[in-house]
Amino acid sequence: MVQRIFLTGGWLFPLKSGEEIPSKPPLFHWFGAMTSAALGRINEVTVRFPSALFASLGVIVLYFFGRKMFDAEAALYGAVILATSFGYQSEAISARVDMTLTLFMTLTLVVFYLLYDSSLLWSARGYVFYFLLGIGVLAKGPVGLLLPGMIIGVFLVLTRRLDVVSRLCFHKGVLLTLLIAISWYGLALVRGGEEFFSREGGSVHQKPFCYFFPYLILLGLPWSLFLPFVIGNWFRAKVLADKRSLFLILWVTIVFFFFSFSAGKRPIYILPLYPPVALLIGLWLKQARAGEKLPMEAFGLKFVGWICLCLGFLSLGAFFGFTFKEHTPVVFSAIGGLLKPKDRADFFIVADSLGRTGFFVFFLLLSAVLWFWTGRRLLAKNIRAATAGLGGLSLLTGVLVQGTVLASIAEARTYKPFVAEINKLIEENQPIFIYGEGWDYTSVVFYSGDRVTVIKGDL
Structure with missing residues (x-):
């Protein structure tokens, strides 16, 4: 749709496949078209640039929010964790709307909390919150209003501030939110009629309730290794009594279970929970470095440290295996035989690409060194050094995955x-x-x- 806007000038309703009005407002596509118009051409870079920009802004926003909420150390850990999480990295270079939703939802919740915490929500600055809430709807439809509304509503109920709930609902800023949110949908209804709304809320990508559990871990690597211990820490009464932690925990859990109960599921749908997850893990690491007596703190650091050492041995074994290639085809054939036909085809494309590049061997050796180094730092409770090591591992893996694995699949499948x-x-x-x-x-x-x-x- 970015291309259609750029070539035809149909900014309000860039028709999908040249015929259908898109089922979601085209905020992401507007930014992509503006980038293309500014450079005078459209290509893969101009289409993906908005996601990269919004991902970078999201990291910056999270850092300043964490600094205001906690301190500079927890904020820095959180920003590094978010920037180097595998799922966040991947979406930062994709041409999808989810990073746009994630940024504006993050901005909405950050602005709300800061204004609420400083008692400025009812000043003229409060209109910024309502403006961002409306823009969130333009990012990906009603979910941009529902999710922040649910998080804020539950937070205010649990903190016994029902007076704030009523004032929020009857604030003049609600008109601003509705004006922004409803304007595009109203025009879409006039243009597309009932057929447009019949496509709204359609359920595709139907998956079981537990679908997101493995993806929460996989897309959050390597930092999600700490997640079980961070979640275990939530059940302490002291943590839930802290409104700062409570707000972040509600942000994570409501997003996760909202999409878990939805019929349509894709791994990328839970992207909006990665900013608060990153900040919560950053806070846990900061407290661990400070020597605060957290439940299972020592066990958690040692457990992840030993996992890092095990991964170091695996990387080293793979390095020697690829250095002496006699048995490599046998290993690839054995792994490929366990996969579904479509996945098997992609696997052998990647395997062939990895076999032709020396970078993969270098990657395995450097990964082994970093895993060993990070594991030892964690066992010694040197959190700052371990954070640097995990961040380096994530960036190195991102280069391999995006530059070799996904690139080889895309090259084989592109038209x-x-x-x-x-x-x-x-x-x-x-x-x-x-x-x-x-x-x-x-x-x-x-x-x-x-x-x-x-x-x-x-x-």
Whole structure:
């Protein structure tokens, strides 16, 4: 849709596939189109730039929020953790709307808490909160209003501030939120009629309730290794009595269970909970370094430290295995045999790419060194050094995953060379027709420009 805005100027309703009004407001696409317009061209960089910008701003916002809420040390840990979490890194270079929602939801909740904590919510600054709440709806629809509203509402109820709830609901700023949020949907209803709203709330990607539990750990690596101990610490009465920790805990749990109870699920949906998770882990590490008597603190640091040492041995073993390649094909074949056909195809694409680059061997050796070093630092309770080690490991892994693993899959699956050949055969302004909806033709549309017509029908 960024391309359609850039090429046709249809800013308000960039039609999906050239026909349908998008089911969600196009805030992310507006930013992508503005970036493309500023540079005078559209490509992969201009489309992905808003996510990278919003991810960077999210880290900065979290740091200053953590500093105001706790102190500079906890804030720095939290910012480093967020910036180097695997899932957050991945979405920082994606062309999806979720990072946009995450930033504006974070801004909304941060502004609310700071104004509430300083008793400035009812001043003119309070309108900033309502403005951001409305912008959140433009990021990804009603969820941008529901989630912050639920978090704030439950927080105020648990802290026995029902008077604030009523004042929030009847504040003049509500009109500002509604004006921003409803304006686009009202125009979309006029333009698209009942067919537009019939597509709203449609449930796709249906998964079981427990779907997000493994992804919370996997996408939060390596920092999610501390998460069981951080969560265990929440059950102390002292922690829940602290309104700062309570606010962050509610932020995490409400986002997590909201999407867990939703029928439609994708791993990226829980991205908005990573800022508070990062700050909570950062606070736990800060308290651990200060020597505060937290339940299972010593055990938690030692447990993660030993995991790091084990991962160091695994990385070292893999390094020697790839250095002496006689048995590598056998190992790859054994692993591939355990996977589903689609995953198996991707695995062998990646395996072939890794086998042709010397970076992977270097990665394994450097990872082994960092895992050993980090493990020893944790066992010695040197939190600052361990944080630096885990951050370095995450960045190194991100370079491998984004630069080699995902890049090799994308290169094997992209239609860019195919479209380039088509463009050689037909004139620039001639239309291109695509038949069937049983395949992902988005890259064909992107690389072909605004001249593709999709003829619906199953292949």
